[in-house]
Amino acid sequence: MPSWHPTRNQSLATETKPIDDLLGEFLAEALEGIETLDAELVTLEQNPNDPALLGSIFRVLHTLKGTSGFLDLPRLESVAHAGENILGKFRDGELEVTPEAVTLILESIDAIKALVTAIGESGCGLSVVI
Numbered sequence: 001m002p003s004w005h006p007t008r009n010q011s012l013a014t015e016t017k018p019i020d021d022l023l024g025e026f027l028a029e030a031l032e033g034i035e036t037l038d039a040e041l042v043t044l045e046q047n048p049n050d051p052a053l054l055g056s057i058f059r060v061l062h063t064l065k066g067t068s069g070f071l072d073l074p075r076l077e078s079v080a081h082a083g084e085n086i087l088g089k090f091r092d093g094e095l096e097v098t099p100e101a102v103t104l105i106l107e108s109i110d111a112i113k114a115l116v117t118a119i120g121e122s123g124c125g126l127s128v129v130i
Helices: 019-046 051-070 074-091 099-122
Strands: none
Touching: 019 051, 019 099, 051 074, 074 099
């Protein structure tokens, strides 16, 4: 969760904090989240029926997706949304957690990491192509 929250007198984040600062904070938090996801997904392969672990993984990806949407980073939001959908099916018991399925999630995390890195290097999510 971001450490900055608007007060009653701050109607828009961009009025009090430049978008570059918000984007920079998001990118740093996204990279931390990706590290967490990498470690937790390896654990998920070993413990596929752990609902707390599935919930934790889902929440990190959900946060990445939501913040990407807020910051108008549609490519990143789309990849995170696809991963979130699969994780939701794991969580809800609609899809079995298999090594192959976890590999697909790891591949989506790799794509997210590439997008986050490219956004950080370009400073803009709109021109990023991977």
